[in-house]
Amino acid sequence: MPDLGARTWVVPGGHIPFPSTGPEPEFTGFDQLCVLNATDTEADLELTVYYEDTDPVGPYRLRVGARRVRHVRVNDLIDPEAVRLDRPYGCVLRSGVPVVVQFLRQDTRLPGVLALATGLAYPA
Amino acid sequence: MPDLGARTWVVPGGHIPFPSTGPEPEFTGFDQLCVLNATDTEADLELTVYYEDTDPVGPYRLRVGARRVRHVRVNDLIDPEAVRLDRPYGCVLRSGVPVVVQFLRQDTRLPGVLALATGLAYPA
Amino acid sequence: MPDLGARTWVVPGGHIPFPSTGPEPEFTGFDQLCVLNATDTEADLELTVYYEDTDPVGPYRLRVGARRVRHVRVNDLIDPEAVRLDRPYGCVLRSGVPVVVQFLRQDTRLPGVLALATGLAYPA
Amino acid sequence: MPDLGARTWVVPGGHIPFPSTGPEPEFTGFDQLCVLNATDTEADLELTVYYEDTDPVGPYRLRVGARRVRHVRVNDLIDPEAVRLDRPYGCVLRSGVPVVVQFLRQDTRLPGVLALATGLAYPA
Numbered sequence: 379m380p381d382l383g384a385r386t387w388v389v390p391g392g393h394i395p396f397p398s399t400g401p402e403p404e405f406t407g408f409d410q411l412c413v414l415n416a417t418d419t420e421a422d423l424e425l426t427v428y429y430e431d432t433d434p435v436g437p438y439r440l441r442v443g444a445r446r447v448r449h450v451r452v453n454d455l456i457d458p459e460a461v462r463l464d465r466p467y468g469c470v471l472r473s474g475v476p477v478v479v480q481f482l483r484q485d486t487r488l489p490g491v492l493a494l495a496t497g498l499a500y501p502a
Numbered sequence: 503m504p505d506l507g508a509r510t511w512v513v514p515g516g517h518i519p520f521p522s523t524g525p526e527p528e529f530t531g532f533d534q535l536c537v538l539n540a541t542d543t544e545a546d547l548e549l550t551v552y553y554e555d556t557d558p559v560g561p562y563r564l565r566v567g568a569r570r571v572r573h574v575r576v577n578d579l580i581d582p583e584a585v586r587l588d589r590p591y592g593c594v595l596r597s598g599v600p601v602v603v604q605f606l607r608q609d610t611r612l613p614g615v616l617a618l619a620t621g622l623a624y625p626a
Numbered sequence: 627m628p629d630l631g632a633r634t635w636v637v638p639g640g641h642i643p644f645p646s647t648g649p650e651p652e653f654t655g656f657d658q659l660c661v662l663n664a665t666d667t668e669a670d671l672e673l674t675v676y677y678e679d680t681d682p683v684g685p686y687r688l689r690v691g692a693r694r695v696r697h698v699r700v701n702d703l704i705d706p707e708a709v710r711l712d713r714p715y716g717c718v719l720r721s722g723v724p725v726v727v728q729f730l731r732q733d734t735r736l737p738g739v740l741a742l743a744t745g746l747a748y749p750a
Numbered sequence: 751m752p753d754l755g756a757r758t759w760v761v762p763g764g765h766i767p768f769p770s771t772g773p774e775p776e777f778t779g780f781d782q783l784c785v786l787n788a789t790d791t792e793a794d795l796e797l798t799v800y801y802e803d804t805d806p807v808g809p810y811r812l813r814v815g816a817r818r819v820r821h822v823r824v825n826d827l828i829d830p831e832a833v834r835l836d837r838p839y840g841c842v843l844r845s846g847v848p849v850v851v852q853f854l855r856q857d858t859r860l861p862g863v864l865a866l867a868t869g870l871a872y873p874a
Binding site: 630631648652653658660661662664693694695696697725726727728729730738739740741742743744745746749 | 763857871
Binding site: 506528534536572573604605614615616617619621622 | 634637639640679714716729735736739741743746747748
């Protein structure tokens, strides 16, 4: 299969919803990066997180197997430091092999309410 | 009419919501692939589904008539096997003629609540 | 100002929500095409609507002034015939000058519930 | 780091939700432009706002620091004049250096209801 996608992806509009309501983990609020690696090679990804008022943080390292998808909750990224909750951020994802990246937010700040938003990341 | 679109499309962020609430089928939760074939030739599509922890499954075969649109609920795909509910997946759609593909999710896991999210697939 | 955009745009995932709940017109469910014409020339647009089980219908004619935006509810298109409610469709928009097109859905089928979804159309 | 993005971005589908319900500012309805500047140079942005029935307004000037993200609520733009509430608009964003732009809407017009919609702006 020919390689599908790009090696650099950008998401400008990150903001992990906080607090959450409803049962965890299925209704925990999150920002998610959904990565599809259709190649025959494992993808080593480096994520850099940008903020409004401080220097970028990273790299966060992620691995996506060959011919696998991986959906990563940004809330779960803790090394080199936890991504900050309820705060504007953006991120740049770099991969050694071509991948495709989609952004998804689940917002459950209001009790009994669920809001979703999604879109492709920008292939740079 | 000149051909519109691309022959390969990628959706990284699939996840069929489960369970559903409300009347079926209009409020059943779903992931949907919306395909527009503006050409004068019937489009034979092959869908491959990628998971986090197992090999890709496919091809799922779909047909979209010439000068037709088709909205396929991923939940309804059962051959070669049902796409798994409530589990991260992604997919690659290949078409013999150029088409355009949009992704749509309807989430009704919470009673009396409706969440929608949409975006173009990635033309690879 | 240099021309911005493209002359052909595609939306595969149309489906006007029906019925609606809540005060009209602000909470009426709709699919919307949002067109920005940054050029110095009025844009004459032709919209063709594609269905799952019948031939395409059109052209619907729309005009967007020079240096103007226009947000058109697909529900309001009636000539040559009303776009069908609660039925899958897609559309192709052609413009004499470059424009940019965004798709937006507002769904109020459930009482007291509002769902939104948006994304760029595909520039073909 | 190589420059990421484009110098001109277009959002056709603006419409600031009005009125809002719920605690301010976190549940105030808004349209938001999320800008990521991964370059080593501060980005000076000029925003032009387009309406349906009047000439464009602008430029609105924004600054995004080097290696910073900035999420701007369109509701907060007041110079040269406040962007109008509850009214269709679109906008063109120009930057001296490459940036990436995402659009996000939060709608809280219905009490106890939250709707989100997002998507990339169009890189022109």
